[in-house]
Amino acid sequence: MAVISMKQLLEAGVHFGHQTRRWNPKMAKYIFTERNGIHVIDLQQTVKYADQAYDFMREAAANDAVVLFVGTKKQAAEAVAEEAVRSGQYYINHRWLGGTLTNWGTIQKRIARLKEIKRMEEEGIFDVLPKKEVALLNKQRARLEKFLGGIEDMPRIPDVMYVVDPHKEQIAVKEAKKLGIPVVAMVDTNTDPDDIDVIIPANDDAIRAVKLITAKMADAVIEGRQGEDAVASVEAELAATETQADSIEEIVEVVEGDNA
Template sequence: MNCETVALGSFCELKSRRGKKQKGEILMAVISMKQLLEAGVHFGHQTRRWNPKMAKYIFTERNGIHVIDLQQTVKYADQAYDFMRDAAANDAVVLFVGTKKQAADAVAEEAVRSGQYFINHRWLGGTLTNWGTIQKRIARLKEIKRMEEDGTFEVLPKKEVALLNKQRARLEKFLGGIEDMPRIPDVMYVVDPHKEQIAVKEAKKLGIPVVAMVDTNTDPDDIDVIIPANDDAIRAVKLITAKLADAIIEGRQGEDAAAVEAEFVASEAQADSIEEIVEVVEGDNA
């Protein structure tokens, strides 16, 4: 476990700051088994593509596909929610990372909704470890925007304006989501750390804790807060990412962002048992 001290405080202290269940109190999961099943969070990769280190998070295998143990997903999603909420309460800067097409929209939307930052196109090597250079490119992006706003474009040759617009578009594509990020992030949330290996390595080098959706083909060792989940389905990515954004909002505002979903009570969540997973996976090979 990574116990490096970061700007938001001790990672280990934050991760262990979970509320104790009081006598007679019913604690409700932030995501129900039913929601996970409906979003297809349980579908892993083909068995031949698995990473053996994910064995303890796998429930079974059906037709050559590993099925993720959703009881563990519920548990680890709760831990991730608590960690993200506590980090946000300590004014953490959170960077959402997901550059594949299934994740790009959700990563951008939920980062913006929670007042945080994102990278949803190609990760540029050195984004964190060479932050000074990245800041210079961001400054250039802001400079080009100012040139358009103050009328400079109107007095420049059309060819030069076209080149500036092309440069701005490229900078916005890769850096627009971190244009206003005040510093290196305190926490990184990653969709598919197998694909985002460079980003994860940079975070680990700098002692930045990583929260991630981890599928059955991924090495979980470098991830501090794991959420075993299908990271290829758009609905699954949206569900998990939105819940973590809710956690950030709750931490920053002191509000329960999940209150609107309080209608599903703990008893209903418990009814969605491991038997339901068996029923679903045996009848659905998607």
């Protein structure tokens, strides 16, 4: 059974690609057709590749991989942070700082500074410092948290990187490739897929599409770490909050809606 259904993909708008004039010809084999100047992604392939990505992420997590979720554009920022945290992993959802991976030693020093400022506040040192100095420290902490908060506790450079829109995150992808870190990514019709190890052909501009795919990748990590029952229990909790149907007819209506 597919980890994401065709119906879920359609409802989230995963099939909408970019304008035909903005396409990357290397994505041709993942495109179903063109409508009104927009490429339509072949969702049968998305289903297949999402399954492969899920298996890859699950196996990596089962082997204690550190996973970094990356998505800095506004459509991705919230989902990337939420799903990384939910799966016990790490994220970057604001601007990617050049050298985040390839200059990890320097990044660790900035993270250490962030932790030092937090410790100073916790130990009451802020209470005895001049207000101007405290204001400067708070400003520094806010900036460090914005860019590095999601990797503050990351123990080492990641073993796997999941990316929303590798076209935008080209620097991150290049750093990962330089270090031999496999990249799993949502790849839209305007993107060169050659640098991506595990491709998920998908609309990476719609919030619902990003949330759907990213949540499934987080589920894969959770299953890899804790087993299939952990994901099933979460899904059961979500299902319990939904309206219950009393008959077969109502079940069909709830599941299929206007498509019934």
